[in-house]
Amino acid sequence: MNNLTLLALDTSTEACSVALLYKGEKTSLDELAQRTHTQRILPMVDTLLAQSGISLKQVDGLVFGRGPGSFTGVRVGAGIAQGLALGADLPVIPISNLTAMAQAAYEKLGVEQVLSAIDARMNEVYFSQLKAQKVRSDFGEFLDWQVVSAEQVLSPESIAAQLDLLTGEWKTVGTGWAAYPQLATIVVGRETDIVLPSAQYMLSLALLKWQQKQTMSALEIEPIYLRNEVTWKKLPGRE
Helix, strand or coil, X not given: CCCCCEEEEECCCCEEEEEEEECCEEEEEEEECCCCHHHHHHHHXXXXXXXXXXXXXXXXXXXXXXXXXXXXXXXXXHHHHHHHHHHHCCCEXXXXXXXXXXXXXXXXXXXXXXXXXXXXXXXXXXXXXXXXEEEEECCEEEEEEEEEEEEEEECHHHHHXXXXXXXXXXXXXXXXXXXXXXXXXHCCCCECCCCCCCHHHHHHHHHHHHHCCCCECHHHCXXXXXXXXXXXXXXXXXX
């Protein structure tokens, strides 16, 4: 796996980030880029590749944050990933932004039970409950996140009700907790300083998926909005 080169990018929230795995080493660039993702992401990719002295054609696979997040940010990330992957004929690995923050909590703090939430605006939150599981393979030990409750968009009140049923030690990541008073007060003592996803932690998640051959073609890229899916299910006559 030391010969594997992966490029990751994410624009799904107000954060804009790129990361590169090359010769077993990770490098990354992170910026806050409110409404300027389209102007910043490609120059950041070029900078990171140039710093490592390689071209896009030398990359083995492309990793991207597939959402959930802002509609515009998720769409931009999926579009950029598709363009780069098509241009260089690269396989693609989509990574959940909620899971990427859980991975950050593990790598930075050793946390293995994570409540991940991104502010979805309109009094709603993108939410996922994740538990780490270690997986051994021929290439070493990997962390595989088990989704305890499926990714969903919920009201703060619904999430608060779920938190009342929790047992064990859980930590929180993401912007969703501080966005609403009813959540900010209930998670006191569980907070971390991880509030935004970063492409560097998507690389760690992508390694296991690469080894398990869980890649897709550029034409199969599909952003995950969550809110669209919920709206679709609520339409009259829809199952």
